[in-house]
Amino acid sequence: MNTQQWCVLDAYSMQYQNDFSLFLKLRGEEILSGGRMVLSFMGRRTSDPTTEESCYHWELLAHALMSMVSEGLIEEEKVDSFNAPYYAPCPEELKLEVEKVGSFIIDRLEAFEIDWDGGVDEDVNNTLGALSRGQRVAKTIRAVVESMVAHHFGNHILDELFRRYAQMVGDYLSKTQAKYINLVISVIIKD
Template sequence: MHVLHMNTGEGETSYAKNSQLQKKIISVGSSMVESAIFSIMLEVQPKSMGVADLGCSSGPNSLTAVSKIIHTVNVVSQQIGLSVPELRVSLNDLPGNDFNDVFKSLPELYNKMKKDYGIEDCYVWGLPGSFYGSLFPAQSLHFVHSSSSLHWLSQVPLGLKPKAGTHLNKEKLYLSKSSSMTVVRAYQQQFHEDFSLFLKSRAKEMVSKGRMVLSFLGRRSPNPCADEACYQWELLGNALMSLTLDGLLEKEKIDAFNAPYYAPSLEEVAREVEYDGSFVVDGAETFEIEWDDGDKSDFNISSGYRVAKTIRAVVEPMLESHFDLGTELMDELFRRYTKIIDDCLSKTKLKYINLVISFMRNE
């Protein structure tokens, strides 16, 4: 919780300048968001509507989803002949998030709402804390949204704690084809505990027939160690190991690192929902998105460089905390990572698998 946040500021390695991929993922999930809000307005008809964006982050994407939600509420209200409800919007992320950056954009959002929609009864605030646990008063939320966040676990799986000085996942940062079943089960158990707690927490906070749309990295394969679920971590591990081979980093530090991350399948998510019983899945989509799906207008920049910068903006705070590399060595790590990715992309197109799932709160 203390180190899991995106790179802050507006520098070259910041999340603000390297989050085009996440913006596209929000866009792809927008039709499911629209459908969910239509159902809420038609079935619940709230006078005051509680909305939460979980894992809002910072930078240009932080208010993208909220702006879309507000626009949709306005359009749907007109379509079905209802007054636009009062909107209570919570922006949630971990305490390390750059909320000040988010708040700077709020005046622009308020002006847009008033000018374009005539909406004045909208209240937006930040709420730091983990969504793996209670955040809101009981039955206060009508719509919950989260994009590119729930593949992050609450912690490194407890089952990976070293035993008698022996690390269970040597030379790897996450699951890989060489991971033992002990390591795989530790990640699966942590996902089960976290997602189960997430569902229980949201169930208390949401009204009957409330909706939730979640979008996160996952996989199609039943195998948690499939390349589509973990190859970016495999290649980053290779870049770190190359530093070890050159005497620039202790191998023990790599052996001791395990990413608090898990890419589930739709079937795993559905099992957790069925087990909890508070929600039903009323829509699900799996789609591919290329690793290099950002701005390609600068022909002097390689695909590997763009991909490495996108990943660096997300994982650098974790790497800094664990490896203590310093700026020069961190730059060298990502130079090597860039070359490794370029080599892979010259042979094949690499794609992430993203899950977008819509849920309804049971009565």
């Protein structure tokens, strides 16, 4: 990774720390003595934020955007200036912020693997099952970033972008069993 990429990662990490600490502080003021809170996050297993498990789905979206650049459908400068505000913490980062704020005791912290496509069999006769694996992932990611993409690039690229993305994800999933890491933490307010 180059220096600029590390600066972006550091900025995202600091923003995560600030936002999550504020969230915990405010929840600590609201929750009654003995109260519990359970939170679920997209995360990663390791402290390295560049692992494939935590960011490769975004890399594929970048490839889809760059394929549109190569065909003159969007400007490269637009892609270069686009950042999705996504940060997937590792368990140690969650623990550190909870301990730093000091309002809660960690009761439990677990990591679960979830198939990128939700693990739905393609031969199932329902709406999700009728879609290819790549299409299911593309619909999920589109639900998360569509408004940001539309604001930055315009609505006119959405269908083509996510068609390409679905194809790329489908190709990737045909070669690997990609998993998201979901972190679930249960905390209890200190008395």
